[in-house]
Amino acid sequence: xxxxxxxxxxxxxxxxxxxxxxxxxxxxxxxxxxxxxxxxxxxxxxxxxxxxxxxxxxxxxxxxxxxxxxxxxxxxxxxxxxxxxxx
Amino acid sequence: xxxxxxxxxxxxxxxxxxxxxxxxxxxxxxxxxxxxxxxxxxxxxxxxxxxxxxxxxxxxxxxxxxxxxxxxxxxxxxxxxxxxxxxxxxxxxxxxxxxxxxxxxxxxxxxxxxxxxxxxxxxxxxxxxxxxxxxxxxxxxxxxxxxxxxxxxxxxxxxxxxxxxxxxxxxxxxxxxxxxxxxxxxxxxxxxxxxxxxxxxxxxxxxxxxxxxxxxxxxxxxxxxxxxxxxxxxxxxxxxxxxxxxxxxxxxxxxxxxxxxxxxxxxxxxxxxxxxxxxxxxxxxxxxxxxxxxxxxxxxxxxxxxxxxxxxxxxxxxxxxxxxxxxxxxxxxxxxxxx
Numbered sequence: 001x002x003x004x005x006x007x008x009x010x011x012x013x014x015x016x017x018x019x020x021x022x023x024x025x026x027x028x029x030x031x032x033x034x035x036x037x038x039x040x041x042x043x044x045x046x047x048x049x050x051x052x053x054x055x056x057x058x059x060x061x062x063x064x065x066x067x068x069x070x071x072x073x074x075x076x077x078x079x080x081x082x083x084x085x086x087x
Numbered sequence: 088x089x090x091x092x093x094x095x096x097x098x099x100x101x102x103x104x105x106x107x108x109x110x111x112x113x114x115x116x117x118x119x120x121x122x123x124x125x126x127x128x129x130x131x132x133x134x135x136x137x138x139x140x141x142x143x144x145x146x147x148x149x150x151x152x153x154x155x156x157x158x159x160x161x162x163x164x165x166x167x168x169x170x171x172x173x174x175x176x177x178x179x180x181x182x183x184x185x186x187x188x189x190x191x192x193x194x195x196x197x198x199x200x201x202x203x204x205x206x207x208x209x210x211x212x213x214x215x216x217x218x219x220x221x222x223x224x225x226x227x228x229x230x231x232x233x234x235x236x237x238x239x240x241x242x243x244x245x246x247x248x249x250x251x252x253x254x255x256x257x258x259x260x261x262x263x264x265x266x267x268x269x270x271x272x273x274x275x276x277x278x279x280x281x282x283x284x285x286x287x288x289x290x291x292x293x294x295x296x297x298x299x300x301x302x303x304x305x306x307x308x309x310x311x312x313x314x315x316x317x318x319x320x321x322x323x324x325x326x327x328x329x330x331x332x333x334x335x336x337x338x339x340x341x342x343x344x345x346x347x348x349x350x351x352x353x354x355x356x357x358x359x360x361x362x363x364x365x366x367x368x369x370x371x372x373x374x375x376x377x378x379x380x381x382x383x384x385x386x387x388x389x390x391x392x393x394x395x396x397x398x399x400x401x402x403x404x405x406x407x408x409x410x411x412x413x414x415x416x417x418x419x420x421x422x423x424x425x426x
Contacts, residue, residue, distance in 0.1 A: 017324075019397065029396035031286065032307030032323040 015049045040065060044079055054080070088115060089164050090380070093123040093143070094172030094360075095131030097404070100314045101363040103172040105131040110369035110376035112136075121164050122424075127417040132424065133407045139164060141421045146175045150182035157183075161190070163421075168383055169194045170376075172360050174250050177202065193383040195343040197294075197359060204339055205357035207247055207278045213357075217338040219331045220353045223281040233266050234259065236279040245280045248273035253315070255282070285351020288325070289317065290332045291362050293375050293382070296342030300333060301382075302375055302391035304368040309399070317364055317402075322371075324396040327352075344379060367400035 017030040023042045027034045037045075043064065047057045054076070062072035090111060094102035108120050108131070122140035124132055132140050141160050144152040153176075160166060169192060171180055180187070180194050181202070187194055196202075204213050207224075214221035225236035237244060237256065246262070247253045248269040256262060269277050292303030305328050306320035331354065332347055346362040348355045365376060373394050381388055416422045 021397075027397050029324045031325070032288075032309075032321045032396075033286070034321075 015045070018045060018049065020046060040075070041079060044076060088117075088380075088384075089119045089121060089167050090115075091121040091123050091160070091164075091166050091169045092137075092172060093125075093170070093176060095122050095124055095137070095140075096126070096129040097131060097134075097363070099312050100316055101402075102129075102131075103361045103363045103365055105134060105136050106363055106366040107170055107172060107361055107376045108136040109366045110374050111380060113369055113374060114377040115380065119164065121160065121166065123169070124417065127414045130407065132417065132422070133409045133413065135424070137424050139421065139423045140417060142417060146173075146179055150179040153179045154183055154186055157187075157190075157192070160421075161192075166192050168192070168380065170379070174359060177359055195379055195383060197342050197345075198296075198340070201339040201341050202359055205335075205341075205345075205359065207249065207356065208276060210354070210357065213335070213338060214354055217331075217334040219335055222283045222350075222353050222355065225279045226276045227279055228276045230263060230266055233262055233277060233279060237262055240279055240281050243282045245278075245282060247278040247280060249276060249278070280355075283350040283353045283355065285353075287311070287315075287317075288323065288328055288349040289320070289362060289364070290328060290347045290349070291345065291365060291368070291375065292332065292336070293344055293378055294336045294339070294341030296340060298337040298340045300336055301388065302373060302378055303329075303332060304373050304375075304394045305329065305332070306364070306367075306400075310401070317362075319399065319401040320364060320367070322368075322394045322396050322398040324393070343382075344375065364400060364402075367398075368394050370400075371395060371398050 017028050019027045019029055020042045021027060023039050024036060025034060026037045044057060058073050058076050061076055062069045092104045092108050094104035096102045097105055111118060119138045120136065122132055122137035123143045124140050125143055125145060143156055171177055177196065180196055181199050203209060208226050211221045211224045223240055225240060227233045227236050237259065243255055243257045245253045246256055246265045246269060250273050252269055252273065254265045256265060266277055287308040288305060289308065290303055290305040293301045295301050305323050305325060307323050308317040308320050310319035312318050328349065335347060344361045346358040361376060369376065371394055373391050378388060378391060413422060
């Protein structure tokens with residue numbers, strides 16, 4: 001089960017509770033908190049919600065944003081380090 | 088159908104009456120709504136919501152004065168339902184239950200036992216029964232005990248009145264004037280309660296009297312007035328909050344409208360009536376005042392769907408023009424109003 005920490009402070013939230021609106025706005029329907037996010041963050045969260053494997057997300061991210069694979073891997077993993085707790 | 092509603096003032100500390108009336112009118116357009124007012128300057132008297140309004144005796148005058156006034160009103164407007172929207176009124180209505188039944192006037196009231204169990208004084212005990220966390224609370228009746236309780240709980244803390252009012256206390260010198268003020272306005276006891284940090288959530292709903300919820304709506308308060316009331320809110324779908332609400336309602340076997348107030352994980356207060364934001368869910372297919380009327384009139388109930396998370400409300404205020412003759416008329420006891 002994938003949870004996210006730090007989106008709403010120290011309490012983890014479930015991906016299922018996250019709703020992305022207009023590709024740049026994130027609502028947690030459980031806590032009622034919302035955040036502006038980048039389009040690339042929205043893309044990664046959407047892929048996580050679809051349970052796309054991380055390696056596949058990196059490949060797709062690299063193609064989508066026309067960045068080298070190593071940059072994509074760094075970007076995605078940094079983002080996951082910031083927001084993800086995987087159990 | 089003639090329905091009387093009290094608690095008509097909107098402002099920094101908005102009362103639920105106008106919101107309840109608007110919700111009722113969404114379904115019962117032709118209903119006659121009578122405003123029960125305590126002050127000619129209550130804003131709901133001038134907003135076009137009521138067909139007529141009557142000045143009422145303050146609750147401290149007791150149930151006999153209330154009944155006399157209700158009988159006066161019924162000479163002109165034969166009331167079918169009275170919806171009290173202020174906590175201070177409810178004890179008098181308990182006293183009048185049988186007399187109002189004889190007059191065929193329906194009033195939505197929980198049982199006296201449930202009403203007492205959810206009071207601020209007893210909330211900690213209810214929380215233990217329902218396994219819902221309540222902030223550390225000490226009930227006091229004199230100033231000495233208040234000082235001791237404040238030292239025990241630690242600063243900052245809240246001093247709360249029996250029915251209304253909550254004042255944040257950060258050091259001992261503030262205690263005495265606040266204690267005396269709360270005692271003089273509401274009488275004892277005073278509640279000393281620890282401060283809880285976190286987001287504020289409210290859940291409103293209707294209980295069926297057997298332990299079940301007939302409908303509910305949970306919001307996170309997005310914007311607060313100076314007195315801590317919700318000025319904007321967003322619907323949430325929070326299983327933990329929902330379970331706590333269900334446990335509380337089950338423990339109380341609550342009948343009728345309620346509002347639970349949470350800060351973070353902790354239950355702060357239970358209000359025995361609809362909140363001032365009740366018309367917001369009425370606009371998104373969760374009209375609980377209408378459901379209440381249907382319950383009171385023993386009509387079949389249409390199940391209410393859950394409110395959509397992400398639905399939001401923002402409160403707006405506007406100026407209403409009137410004339411001094413309206414205030415003069417109501418100060419004489421009653422007024423017919425134009426919708």
